[in-house]
Amino acid sequence: MKRIVAGLATAAVLLTGCGPAPTSRATLSGSPTSSPAASSPSPASPSPMSLESLEAAYEDVIANVLPSIVQINTKVGLGSGIVYDTAGHIITNAHVVGQSTKMEVTIATGGAPRPARLVKSFEAGDLAVIKVDHPDGLRPAKFGDSAKVRVGQIVLAMGNPLGLSGSVTNGIVSAIGRTISEPQEEGSPGATIAGAIQTSAAINPGNSGGALVDLSGRVIGIPTLAATDPDLGGGTAPGIGFAIPSNTATDIAAQIVKQGRVTNSHRAALGIRGSTVIGSDGRPTGVGVVRAEPGGAAAKAGIRAGDLIVSINGKKTPTMAVLAETIAALKPGDQAKIGVLHPDGSTKTVTVTLGQLRSE
Numbered sequence: 001m002k003r004i005v006a007g008l009a010t011a012a013v014l015l016t017g018c019g020p021a022p023t024s025r026a027t028l029s030g031s032p033t034s035s036p037a038a039s040s041p042s043p044a045s046p047s048p049m050s051l052e053s054l055e056a057a058y059e060d061v062i063a064n065v066l067p068s069i070v071q072i073n074t075k076v077g078l079g080s081g082i083v084y085d086t087a088g089h090i091i092t093n094a095h096v097v098g099q100s101t102k103m104e105v106t107i108a109t110g111g112a113p114r115p116a117r118l119v120k121s122f123e124a125g126d127l128a129v130i131k132v133d134h135p136d137g138l139r140p141a142k143f144g145d146s147a148k149v150r151v152g153q154i155v156l157a158m159g160n161p162l163g164l165s166g167s168v169t170n171g172i173v174s175a176i177g178r179t180i181s182e183p184q185e186e187g188s189p190g191a192t193i194a195g196a197i198q199t200s201a202a203i204n205p206g207n208s209g210g211a212l213v214d215l216s217g218r219v220i221g222i223p224t225l226a227a228t229d230p231d232l233g234g235g236t237a238p239g240i241g242f243a244i245p246s247n248t249a250t251d252i253a254a255q256i257v258k259q260g261r262v263t264n265s266h267r268a269a270l271g272i273r274g275s276t277v278i279g280s281d282g283r284p285t286g287v288g289v290v291r292a293e294p295g296g297a298a299a300k301a302g303i304r305a306g307d308l309i310v311s312i313n314g315k316k317t318p319t320m321a322v323l324a325e326t327i328a329a330l331k332p333g334d335q336a337k338i339g340v341l342h343p344d345g346s347t348k349t350v351t352v353t354l355g356q357l358r359s360e
Contacts, residue, residue, distance in 0.1 A: 061156060061217045062168055068141035069108040069211055071160040072116070072130070074100040080159035080210030081105065081130065082219060084253055088135030091253045092209030093224055093244075094121040094128045094191065105132050108158070108166035120256045122359050125265070126191035126224055127249055129256040141211060144218030146245035149173055149197060157201035157223050157241070159210025171201030171239065179328055180225055180242050181321045192324040194267070196242045197221045203241030212243040220246050262359035268330040269357040270338075271296020276319045277308060284318040286310040286341065301352040303340060310347075311339035332356040 068083045072092055079096030083089075090105065097103065097118055104113040114132050121128040132138065153173045161167050181192040199212060203226040212221035221243030229237035255262050271293040279285040286308040292299040303309070309317055313336055317323040330336060334354050341347050 057215050058156070058170070061213060061215060062158075064217045065141060065156075065158060065211060065213050065219070066166055066168070067107060067109050067139045069158045069160075069166065071106045071108060071163075071165050072096055072209065073104045073106070073113070074098060076100070078160060078163055078206055079208045080206065080223075082141045082209070082211050082222070083138045084129070084250075085140050085257070086135060086138065087257075088116075088132035088138060089119065089253070089257050090116070090130050090132065091222065091249055092128050092130060093222065094123045094126045096209045097121060097128050097130060103130065105130070106165065107138070108160065110165075111137075120261055120359070122252050122256070122262045122265070124191055124267070124357055124359075125244070125248065125252060126193060127222070127244065127252045129253050142218045143246045143250050144214055144216070144220045146195075146197065146220050146247045149176055149214075149220050149245075151175060154215055155199055155201055155220070156213045156215075157199065157203055157207060157210065157243075158213060159207035159223060161202075161204035161206040163206055167207075169202040171199050174198040174200050174240075178242060179325045181324050181328075192321075192328045193224065193242070193244055194328040195245050195248065196224075197245060199223075199241050199243060200239040201241060202238070203243075207241075218246075222246070222249050265357045265359065266332070267357035268327050268332050268334060268354040269297065270323075270327055270336075270352065271298045271355055272303065272309075274309070274320060274323070276321075287317055287320050287323045297352050297355040298338075301338070301350045303338065303350065303352070306343045308341040309338055310341055312336050327354070330354055 070081045070090060072079050072081050076098060081090040081092035084091050101118045103116050105116045106113045114134055116130045116132045119129040119131050151173050155171060155173055157169045175198040178196040178198050179194050180196050203223045207223045210223050211219045212223055214220050223241060223243045225242040227237040227240035252262055272289050273291040274287040274289050276284050277286055277288040289303060289305050289307045291305055292303050311317055312326045315326055317326060332354055336352050336354055338350050338352050340350060
């Protein structure tokens with residue numbers, strides 16, 4: 001059973017993908033922007049004809065979308081990807097490619113592996129674009145409008161879990177508008193993802209970078225994370241997975257394809273390098289500023305290395321993850337009141353005009 005704290009749902013999250021590579025942990029927070037409707041009388045059992053129609057819909061979606069799903073193999077593991085265009089660009093997760101600049105790609109429906117190279121990773125959003133050297137025969141996927149995703153929609157997750165090429169699982173959209181984050185460590189870019197789609201479709205290592213698809217055959221999300229359950233010894237919690245919205249993924253991919261980097265992340269940035277500080281009682285007390293980026297939002301407001309950030313707009317920020325999630329809910333240009341504890345013990349609240357998160 002996961003722990004629920006007032007106003008904050010906290011869970012251990014397993015970073016799926018990269019096959020048997022070591023797992024990493026992440027947190028999720030915030031209430032979904034939409035939640036399932038209140039309980040209502042159970043609907044009548046579907047007729048045999050409606051079940052046949054649903055089955056036929058599944059078959060059509062799988063047949064149409066699976067040729068757009070690929071398996072990505074690097075020197076350290078494997079993951080999934082989605083064909084973006086006829087030029088051979090493929091969208092995946094940054095944690096799937098890791099530090100690799102070269103990899104092999106195999107279409108989920110079969111065929112010989114094709115060499116590919118990294119175009120650019122956007123680690124802050126856990127997205128990357130790679131390019132296949134020989135794109136002949138690749139079929140671009142159709143992407144849907146993730147802003148129109150509804151709680152309760154039937155979805156399919158397609159990818160290569162545990163290296164089982166072209167696997168498909170089904171479920172529903174459980175919630176939308178989640179904010180999830182992962183700590184920065186080996187094998188994990190430390191991404192914070194705003195507006196994530198929560199799904200009950202099973203997501204396992206190797207699914208990362210694949211497709212979350214609706215019954216019209218359109219990609220609405222990129223499966224990225226799966227929750228773990230402490231009661232299962234850190235094992236994957238069934239039916240709790242998260243996907244990056246397709247609108248975010250295609251926007252970032254389009255910038256990388258056209259300009260070679262992300263020029264407009266639409267994400268707010270405080271402009272610091274920091275880490276969680278643990279107090280004498282063993283509990284996190286805030287985010288210690290290791291470096292305030294010159295010309296960044298924090299530096300302009302007078303925040304310096306050695307300061308401890310303890311709150312944003314009145315909300316406590318005991319950890320780097322909470323700080324990142326809070327910033328992710330704001331926009332570039334927003335003004336935020338930052339509570340700061342200086343090295344001399346004095347406290348101050350400063351107003352910061354947030355900048356824009358940029359691609360490195």
